[in-house]
Amino acid sequence: HFQTNIGAGKNPQILLFQIKIKNYCSIFTGYLMNERAEQIVHEFPFASWLCAMLHCFGSYILADLLLGQSPIDYFSNNSSVILATAVWYLIFFCPMNLFYKCVSFLPMKLVFVAMKEVVRVRKIAAGVHHAHHHYHHGWFIMMATGWVKGSGVALMSNFEQLLRGVWKPEKNEILHMSFPTKASLYGTILFTLQQTHWLPISEANLIFFFTIFMIVCKVFMTATHSHASPFTPLENLICPVFFGSVSSGHTSHHHDHHGASHEVSHPSPAPAKTKEELNEGSRKRKAKKAE
Amino acid sequence: HFQTNIGAGKNPQILLFQIKIKNYCSIFTGYLMNERAEQIVHEFPFASWLCAMLHCFGSYILADLLLGQSPIDYFSNNSSVILATAVWYLIFFCPMNLFYKCVSFLPMKLVFVAMKEVVRVRKIAAGVHHAHHHYHHGWFIMMATGWVKGSGVALMSNFEQLLRGVWKPEKNEILHMSFPTKASLYGTILFTLQQTHWLPISEANLIFFFTIFMIVCKVFMTATHSHASPFTPLENLICPVFFGSVSSGHTSHHHDHHGASHEVSHPSPAPAKTKEELNEGSRKRKAKKAE
Amino acid sequence: HFQTNIGAGKNPQILLFQIKIKNYCSIFTGYLMNERAEQIVHEFPFASWLCAMLHCFGSYILADLLLGQSPIDYFSNNSSVILATAVWYLIFFCPMNLFYKCVSFLPMKLVFVAMKEVVRVRKIAAGVHHAHHHYHHGWFIMMATGWVKGSGVALMSNFEQLLRGVWKPEKNEILHMSFPTKASLYGTILFTLQQTHWLPISEANLIFFFTIFMIVCKVFMTATHSHASPFTPLENLICPVFFGSVSSGHTSHHHDHHGASHEVSHPSPAPAKTKEELNEGSRKRKAKKAE
Numbered sequence: 001h002f003q004t005n006i007g008a009g010k011n012p013q014i015l016l017f018q019i020k021i022k023n024y025c026s027i028f029t030g031y032l033m034n035e036r037a038e039q040i041v042h043e044f045p046f047a048s049w050l051c052a053m054l055h056c057f058g059s060y061i062l063a064d065l066l067l068g069q070s071p072i073d074y075f076s077n078n079s080s081v082i083l084a085t086a087v088w089y090l091i092f093f094c095p096m097n098l099f100y101k102c103v104s105f106l107p108m109k110l111v112f113v114a115m116k117e118v119v120r121v122r123k124i125a126a127g128v129h130h131a132h133h134h135y136h137h138g139w140f141i142m143m144a145t146g147w148v149k150g151s152g153v154a155l156m157s158n159f160e161q162l163l164r165g166v167w168k169p170e171k172n173e174i175l176h177m178s179f180p181t182k183a184s185l186y187g188t189i190l191f192t193l194q195q196t197h198w199l200p201i202s203e204a205n206l207i208f209f210f211t212i213f214m215i216v217c218k219v220f221m222t223a224t225h226s227h228a229s230p231f232t233p234l235e236n237l238i239c240p241v242f243f244g245s246v247s248s249g250h251t252s253h254h255h256d257h258h259g260a261s262h263e264v265s266h267p268s269p270a271p272a273k274t275k276e277e278l279n280e281g282s283r284k285r286k287a288k289k290a291e
Numbered sequence: 292h293f294q295t296n297i298g299a300g301k302n303p304q305i306l307l308f309q310i311k312i313k314n315y316c317s318i319f320t321g322y323l324m325n326e327r328a329e330q331i332v333h334e335f336p337f338a339s340w341l342c343a344m345l346h347c348f349g350s351y352i353l354a355d356l357l358l359g360q361s362p363i364d365y366f367s368n369n370s371s372v373i374l375a376t377a378v379w380y381l382i383f384f385c386p387m388n389l390f391y392k393c394v395s396f397l398p399m400k401l402v403f404v405a406m407k408e409v410v411r412v413r414k415i416a417a418g419v420h421h422a423h424h425h426y427h428h429g430w431f432i433m434m435a436t437g438w439v440k441g442s443g444v445a446l447m448s449n450f451e452q453l454l455r456g457v458w459k460p461e462k463n464e465i466l467h468m469s470f471p472t473k474a475s476l477y478g479t480i481l482f483t484l485q486q487t488h489w490l491p492i493s494e495a496n497l498i499f500f501f502t503i504f505m506i507v508c509k510v511f512m513t514a515t516h517s518h519a520s521p522f523t524p525l526e527n528l529i530c531p532v533f534f535g536s537v538s539s540g541h542t543s544h545h546h547d548h549h550g551a552s553h554e555v556s557h558p559s560p561a562p563a564k565t566k567e568e569l570n571e572g573s574r575k576r577k578a579k580k581a582e
Numbered sequence: 583h584f585q586t587n588i589g590a591g592k593n594p595q596i597l598l599f600q601i602k603i604k605n606y607c608s609i610f611t612g613y614l615m616n617e618r619a620e621q622i623v624h625e626f627p628f629a630s631w632l633c634a635m636l637h638c639f640g641s642y643i644l645a646d647l648l649l650g651q652s653p654i655d656y657f658s659n660n661s662s663v664i665l666a667t668a669v670w671y672l673i674f675f676c677p678m679n680l681f682y683k684c685v686s687f688l689p690m691k692l693v694f695v696a697m698k699e700v701v702r703v704r705k706i707a708a709g710v711h712h713a714h715h716h717y718h719h720g721w722f723i724m725m726a727t728g729w730v731k732g733s734g735v736a737l738m739s740n741f742e743q744l745l746r747g748v749w750k751p752e753k754n755e756i757l758h759m760s761f762p763t764k765a766s767l768y769g770t771i772l773f774t775l776q777q778t779h780w781l782p783i784s785e786a787n788l789i790f791f792f793t794i795f796m797i798v799c800k801v802f803m804t805a806t807h808s809h810a811s812p813f814t815p816l817e818n819l820i821c822p823v824f825f826g827s828v829s830s831g832h833t834s835h836h837h838d839h840h841g842a843s844h845e846v847s848h849p850s851p852a853p854a855k856t857k858e859e860l861n862e863g864s865r866k867r868k869a870k871k872a873e
Contacts, residue, residue: 040757045825046767047757068361070650076720093826138367158453162740167751169458175331175338185337243336244384359652429658449744460749466622466629476628534627535675 020080023119024056024087025103026112031055040164041092047163052088053081054160058153063127063145067134106223113222117214124150124184125207128191142192150184179221179229183214186231311371314410315347315378316394317403322346331455332383338454343379344372345451349444354418354436358425397514404513408505415441415475416498419482433483441475470512470520474505477522602662605701606638606669607685608694613637622746623674629745634670635663636742640735645709645727649716688805695804699796706732706766707789710773724774732766761803761811765796768813 031052041048053075054061060074075081090099102108127149131142153160154173161168173181187210193199194206217230322343332339344366345352351365366372381390393399418440422433444451445464452459464472478501484490485497508521613634623630635657636643642656657663672681684690709731713724735742736755743750755763769792775781776788799812 042826044757045821046759050756064650066361066363068355068359068364068650070648070716070723072648072723072726073650075722075726076717078719078721081722093824134361135367137369139369140366140372141361141363144363144366162751163754163756165752165754165757169453170456172454172456174341174454175335175456177337239336242384244333357652357654359646359650359655425652426658428660430660431657431663432652432654435654435657460744461747463745463747465632465745466626466747468628530627533675535624 017083019115019119020083021087022112022115024084025091026109026116027055028052028088028091048092049085049088051160051163053084054156054163055153056084057081058156058160059123059127059149059151062148062152062155063130066141066145066148067131110219110222113218114215117218118211120150120152120180120184121187121207121211121214123152124187125191125203128188128195132195137196139192139196142195143188146188146191147185150187151181154178154181179217179227179231182229182231183217187214308374310406310410311374312378313403313406315375316382317400317407318346319343319379319382339383340376340379342451342454344375345447345454346444347375348372349447349451350414350418350440350442353439353443353446354421357432357436357439358422401510401513404509405506408509409502411441411443411471411475412478412498412502412505414443415478416482416494419479419486423486428487430483430487433486434479437479437482438476441478442472445469445472470508470518470522473520473522474508478505599665601697601701602665603669604694604697606666607673608691608698609637610634610670610673611682611685611691611694630674631667631670633742633745635666636738636745637735638666639663640738640742641705641709641731641733644730644734644737645712648723648727648730649713692801692804695800696797699800700793702732702734702762702766703769703789703793703796705734706769707773707785710770710777714777719778721774721778724777725770728770728773729767732769733763736760736763761799761809761813764811764813765799769796 040051057074057080061071064071064073091103092100094100103112124146128142128146131138131145135141148155151173158167158169158172177185190199190206190210191203194201194203199206220226221228331342348365348371352362355362355364382394383391385391394403415437419433419437422429422436426432439446442464448464449458449460468476481490481497481501482494485492485494490497511517512519622633639656639662643653646653646655673685674682676682685694706728709728710724713720713727717723730737733755739755740749740751759767772781772788772792773785776783776785781788802808803810
């Protein structure tokens with residue numbers, strides 16, 4: 001799939017096998033953090049296995065859905081499915097949890113997290129390629145396909161939770177974007193601009209630099225258990241200009257100032273809408289609604 | 292898309308551009324009526340933009356889903372997406388709300404509403420055509436495709452609300468049909484009957500008369516802020532005959548009589564099921580359920 | 583569809599017509615058991631009809647969705663849709679409930695239940711065939727397609743309920759499998775093993791024996807109003823070995839022992855995880871989660 005697009009010669013079968021195993025380990029240790037994941041694996045092993053498959057292959061399912069192809073097309077790779085099943089089984093059912101202890105050991109975990117970001121960036125690039133193949137000038141389609149390839153199961157989190165019997169409609173990944181989803185969105189825009197020759201950089205260089213950026217961010221966030229997004233300073237510069245307020249991804253430091261003013265640490269060059277103008281606009285629209 | 296089916300010569304590019312702008316304006320002023328639409332646009336601009344795109348292109352998404360094609364196929368029209376994005380931005384972020392004030396000015400609003408109905412009827416006809424092209428004798432498929440083209444985002448309202456973090460499962464457009472959805476349903480039946488030569492009328496005449504009917508109804512309902520459906524008298528005549536009760540679209544006038552009797556203002560020619568017969572049938576079926 | 587795959591010569595048109603009627607009768611008497619089905623048919627006849635169509639054709643819709651084809655492709659068979667509509671109308675609106683009384687008469691009901699199982703097994707076989715035609719070596723795709731063909735609307739029960747205004751996210755057919763869904767899952771695995779020549783049995787024999795098994799089970803369960811699953815003894819033998827606990831489908835007899843020990847009536851040959859080991863593993867994983 002993606003490796004043939006980017007350069008199959010550089011990824012021998014054995015290396016690909018190792019990358020896949022590490023990717024699945026990283027996915028499942030993340031999967032364990034989900035609500036009820038631990039509980040349902042013993043009571044409802046089939047549902048747990050199906051959730052695990054969604055976590056591993058959700059990106060392919062969503063990309064195929066967007067492009068009107070069979071959503072379970074990737075499941076024709078029997079070896080990948082069997083490999084993911086074996087990793088899932090070992091993580092949950094290995095005697096004395098040996099396998100889970102190995103993959104959770106912090107240095108190992110950081111290696112897996114780095115591998116996962118390598119895979120993610122390559123998937124985004126492959127998604128943009130795949131959409132470009134079907135729609136040569138469909139920029140929005142390329143961006144959408146790259147985005148779902150990068151974000152994977154996170155974008156269908158509501159329905160993956162529904163499979164586990166959990167339903168939380170007030171939150172979803174598009175409303176409250178986690179770091180990987182947001183990074184995939186920015187990445188897919190960059191890759192689409194590169195594909196349509198608006199960004200003067202070669203694909204290999206863009207993959208390299210974006211992968212380095214993602215690895216550094218994720219390894220740092222995993223090692224320090226931090227949730228601060230590296231995009232926040234840039235968003236706090238741009239969003240007040242275009243959207244008249246701080247973005248939802250602002251840090252707790254800005255929370256204190258949120259009530260006082262919409263202009264925070266970076267004075268914006270263009271005249272931003274003041275809070276009074278926003279309220280006046282909202283009041284007038286609400287008055288019209290009431291009619 | 293639809294304009295090439297119906298007669299591209301009659302719609303020069305400039306007129307099409309104007310029709311699209313008015314269509315998007317009308318869609319977004321309706322979108323503003325939705326719960327939390329105002330609130331999320333400042334906090335979550337990306338989710339708001341995605342909802343706006345669903346409102347503009349929901350009909351194409353649903354029709355493509357029904358016919359097994361890529362649901363984001365219409366997004367290959369980059370100019371339409373950029374135009375819709377520009378209208379969305381101007382409505383929500385124009386300084387001092389100038390743009391919103393212009394489009395909400397009642398005479399302008401009525402023009403936009405009329406334009407929206409012209410577009411809706413043409414979409415229904417195009418949907419029936421499109422399905423006929425794939426399934427020459429698939430009457431139900433033609434009706435379904437025309438219906439989703441006419442109703443648009445309303446038919447996926449539950450999931451469009453979910454995107455905004457709102458979940459109201461007790462209501463949906465199929466259970467409680469709004470006027471546009473019901474009109475699209477009746478319209479798609481008429482257009483399918485015309486397509487399969489059961490209705491002896493030319494397509495151009497049917498489009499003309501149905502468009503006039505829709506414009507008159509919607510302009511009247513918008514100008515008087517009325518919610519009365521023009522279909523209610525006809526439904527109250529037919530439904531007691533076939534389904535043994537008044538339809539759910541009855542006016543408030545009938546609400547008072549609803550508890551007393553199932554037969555209201557129009558005595559039906561065929562013997563309708565009396566309330567006692569209905570209850571007896573229900574009681575027997577419930578008794579069987581309890582076994 | 584399925585009859586051409588298996589052997590059209592054995593199913594003349596009249597016999598097929600009779601089988602379809604009995605299948606639809608059986609489906610609708612089951613549909614009546616659903617929450618609010620009785621209530622909505624008089625108030626919301628269109629929504630009721632749409633639910634009824636989902637119940638009849640849900641298997642075809644899901645299989646087409648999985649294989650990336652038009653989900654309403656089966657609705658091109660106008661005669662099947664009209665026949666199902668006629669049966670739906672007669673069941674709900676026949677004067678004095680004559681039709682419903684006929685189909686609920688226990689000997690008739692058992693005939694219909696048997697017919698439904700004949701249809702189900704043939705659908706599973708046809709689903710595996712259909713997927714095999716598209717993916718010659720996609721074992722998981724074949725199993726998935728056969729499974730959704732056998733289970734039908736049950737697998738989308740959450741969304742079929744949503745159409746009726748009911749939302750119960752804590753339950754779904756994958757978490758809490760009913761007997762038909764579980765039997766379809768085991769059946770599709772058998773049919774896929776047969777299709778890929780791992781199971782040394784002819785397709786006709788497999789269809790025959792599996793149909794006999796399903797008819798015997800369902801007729802017994804319908805006649806005695808029992809909910810005991812015939813798979814429970816086998817699952818209670820296998821699940822403790824592989825998944826370290828009894829399956830969720832255990833009978834009430836085992837409920838009393840559930841708290842005391844994970845090993846029930848059948849001592850497993852391989853060393854199963856003891857409750858202490860499970861708890862230790864869970865505790866360690868939860869400790870890591872809290873970090």
